Amino acid sequence: MKSLDTALVGQIYYIDKVLGKNQAKLRELGLMTDKKIVLLSMDGENAIVKVDNLRLALSQHFLRQIFIKNERSSEKIVGFAQLEVGQTGVVRLIDAPAEIRRRLMDMGITRGTSIRLQKRAPLGDPLELRLRGYALSLRKIDAEKIKVVLEA
Numbered sequence: 828m829k830s831l832d833t834a835l836v837g838q839i840y841y842i843d844k845v846l847g848k849n850q851a852k853l854r855e856l857g858l859m860t861d862k863k864i865v866l867l868s869m870d871g872e873n874a875i876v877k878v879d880n881l882r883l884a885l886s887q888h889f890l891r892q893i894f895i896k897n898e899r900s901s902e903k904i905v906g907f908a909q910l911e912v913g914q915t916g917v918v919r920l921i922d923a924p925a926e927i928r929r930r931l932m933d934m935g936i937t938r939g940t941s942i943r944l945q946k947r948a949p950l951g952d953p954l955e956l957r958l959r960g961y962a963l964s965l966r967k968i969d970a971e972k973i974k975v976v977l978e979a
Contacts (some may be wrong), residue, residue, distance in 0.1 A: 831876070833892035834866045840895040843880075847892035857881055858893060859920050861904065906971040907942065908954060915943040916975025923972040935959045936973055 834840055842862045845853050857878045858864070867875040868871050904919050918940045921928045934959055936942065945962060946955040952967040 828894050829892050829896070831864070831866065831885075831893040832874075832887055832896055834870060834895060836866050838865070840864050840866075841898060843894040843896045845893055849889065849892060853889065853892065855925055856883060860923070862892075864895065904974045904976055906955070907944070907973040908967045908970040908974050910944045910975070910977070912944055912947055915941055915978040917941050917978055918973060919976055920974045921972055922974055923969075927969065927972065931969065931973065934963060935961075941978060942973070942975065 828843065831840075840863075842858060842860055842864055844860060845858055862878055865877045867877055867882070869875075874885055874887075874890055876883050876885055905916070907916060910916055918936060918937065918938050921931055921936065923931065940958055943957040944954060945957045948954070952966060953964045954970050956963045956965060956970070
């Protein structure tokens with residue numbers, strides 16, 4: 828596995844995983860699985876990276892905790908709100924600010940959880956989800972932040 832500290836400057840990579848005790852802090856900065864990342868410059872102990880449209884300065888310590896790959900995973904990750912009624916998805920990530928992510932996780936929406944779209948309101952908002960043996964209603968804007976892979 829290749830870490831970001833060994834990456835070539837200017838080449839496009841995708842984040843494979845983030846390890847270490849600073850994992851939560853790095854995720855808050857947008858460093859999540861399958862996000863596009865480019866090493867813009869490196870000078871000894873520090874580097875400038877670009878994640879989506881955000882530029883970050885990171886030390887070698889953080890670069891060693893970010894593992895990269897040359898291409899995205901073959902799974903198609905979509906926002907939960909894009910599913911049709913009756914479809915089920917497995918949560919891969921919650922792409923939201925920390926307070927919203929925490930609220931969704933407190934409701935039981937965590938990585939690896941299977942969620943089914945039970946109903947959609949007549950005007951499309953809110954959505955009723957079924958997970959962990961209970962029903963939950965969410966606003967469409969919050970459901971879109973839940974990124975899932977369709978279950979076969």
